[in-house]
Amino acid sequence: MTDEETPSGETGVDPVTLEVVRNACAAVCEEMNATLVRTSYSPNIKERKDCSCALFGADGTLVAQAENMPVHLGAMPFSVEAALDAFPPETLEPGDAVLLNDPYDGGAHLPDLTLVTPVYHDGDLAAFTANRAHHADIGGATAGSVGSDSTEIYQEGLRIPPVKLRVGGEANDAVYDLIERNVRTPEERRGDLRAQVAANETGAERFRELLDRYGPTTLADALAEITDYSERRMRGELAEIPDGTYRFEDRLDGDGRGNEDLPVVASVTVDGESVTVDFASTADQTPGPINAVFAVTASATYYAVRAVTDPDIPPNEGCYRPIDIQTPDGSIVDPDPPAAVVGGNLETSQRVTDVVLGAFAEAVPERAAAAGQGTMNNVTFGGTDPDGDSFAFYETQAGGFGAHADGDGMDAVHVHMSNTLNTPAEVLETAYPLRVRRYALRPDTGGAGEYRGGLGLRRDIEVLTDATCSLLADRQRHPPYGLVGGEGGACGETYLLADGERRRLPEKSTHDLAAGDTVSLRTPGGGGYGDPTDRRRSALERDIELGKVSLDAARETYGYDP
Helix, strand or coil: CCHHHCCCCCCCCCHHHHHHHHHHHHHHHHHHHHHHHHHCCCHHHHCCCCEEEEEEECCCCEEEECCCCHHHHCCHHHHHHHHHHHCCHHHCCCCCEEEECCHHHCCCCCCEEEEEEEEEECCEEEEEEEEEEECCCCCCCCCCCCCCCCCCHHHCCCCCCCEEEEECCEECHHHHHHHHCCCCCHHHHHHHHHHHHHHHHHHHHHHHHHHHHHCHHHHHHHHHHHHHHHHHHHHHHHHCCCCEEEEEEEEEEECCCCCEEEEEEEEEEEECCEEEEECCCCCECCCCCCCCCHHHHHHHHHHHHHHHCCCCCCCCHHHHCCEEEECCCCECCECCCCCCCCCHHHHHHHHHHHHHHHHHHHHCHHHCCCCCCCCCCEEEEEEECCCCCEEEEEECCCECCCCECCECCCCCECCCCCCCCCCCHHHHHHHCCEEEEEEEECCCCCCCCCECCCCCEEEEEEECCCEEEEEECCCCCCCCCCECCCCCCCCCEEEEEECCEEEECCCEEEEEECCCCEEEEECCCCCCECCHHHCCHHHHHHHHHHCCCCHHHHHHHHCCCC
C-alpha cells in the first residue's frame, strides 16, 4: 500500500496502526449489523437487512460505518446530534441508550428508529454506537406506516423525540409500553428494539477491546487522523474534476394528491477541492408524503458525491467536510413541519441522487452511471390473518441499475439509496397470508445503449385474506434517463388482478383488497449508456438468448440483422 493510500500518521500514530484501527472500527460496525440481523424478529430486518450501524467518537463525530443502507448512513449523524442535544454527555451514564425517530428532530421518516448508546471505558465516555432499523409498522393511518394518503406527519405514525429506551442498563418499560400500544404488531416491535439494543452493546464491547489494546489517547489520535485522511482523499478526488457549475433537472411523477411533475434541480459547483450542491428551483413542499427532510437530502447528496469520486475512501465525517449543501426552505428537499415525509426518505432521496449524478455526468461522464430505476417501489399489505392476529408486511422492490462506461447495468437490484434485499418468497408466504404468484425479470425494460440498462422485475403478490394495500412508488411517468446517447429505461407499472380483470393502479394510492386479489408490481429498468448501434453483436445475441431483449426490440432499437 502506498503512502497516498494509507493515513500518514501525522498525529504520531504510525501508519500501520492507523490502518489496523481503521479496519477494526469498520469490523466493529459490521459485527453490530450482523447481531442486529440475527436477533431481529421482523423479516424486513432479518431477511431484507433494512438496517444500518455506525460508530461515533466521544464528540459525536462519525468515525466508521458498515456499508449498508446509504439513505440511513449519511443521515445518522443528524440523529446522534439530536440525541446529544437532548441528552448532553454529562447527563448520560453507562447503560443508557437514546431512541428517536422524529424526522424534524434527527430522524428521516417515522418507521426508521435510531438507537444511540454511549460507550464508557474506565468511567470515561469514549464513543457512541448507533444503529437505525426500519420497523415494519410504527402506527399511523396505514398498516406498515408507509401510506400514500398522508398530508401531515401526525398521520404517519408515532413520533418519538430523543428519549431514553434504557436507563443505567435497565429497560425503560414506559417507553416500550408507549410504542407497543401505538403499533399493530407490538411483539415484533419489542423484538426488533431488543435486537437494536443488542447490536449497540456488541459494538460497545468490541470498541472497549480496542481501547484496552491501544489505550484511549492513541485510539483517539488514530480516529482523528483517519477522519482527516478521508478529508484529504476526498479533496484530492474533487480536485481532479474540472471546475465549473453543472446543472441537472429531473422530476417526480407526483405526490399522490394531484400535484404532478415536481422538479428536483441540482446545481453542482466544483471549486478546487470543494463542491457546493444547490437545490434552488426545486419544487415547494407538497401536501402529499414525498417531502424529504434535510438529513435525507444530505444523505443522498453525500452518497452521490462518493459514487463519482472514490467509494473506497473510508466513510466517515471527513468525507463530508468538503461538501456544502444548500436547500430552499419549505421545499420538497427541506420541508417545514408538519409536512408529511414518509416518502421523502424513499422516493425523493432517489431523485436527489439522480440529479446530483446527472450534474456530475456533465463534467465526468465516465464516472457516472445512467439513471437507475429511481424508486424503491414501496408496497405494504396489512390486515388480520386467519388466526385473528394483526399483520403488517412491508418491502421495497428491486429494479434496473443504470448502465455505465464499464458495462451493462445490473438487473433487478435495489438501487442507490436502498441497497436492501427482497423478502424471499418462502419467508413471505410463511410469515404472512400472502402468496407470490409470479416473480420474473421484465424483458426490454433496460434502456438501449452500447451498454444496456438493467432490467426491472415483475412480482405478483396474492392476498389470502381481506387486506389493505398501500403503494408508494415513482418513475411510472418519467423514465430513468440514459447517458452519452443511451436511451432511457422503461417506466414502472402496477396492476390489480381481480375477478378475471386487470386494472392499472396509481403509483401512490391505497386500496382495499378481497381474498384472492393479486397486486402485480412491475418495476422500471435502468437507463442505457452510449450509442445503441455500438453495442457488440455478441452481447446483443446473449441478451436475446436469455430473453432479456426481444428479437423485435433488437431489430428496431439496435439494428440487429440475424
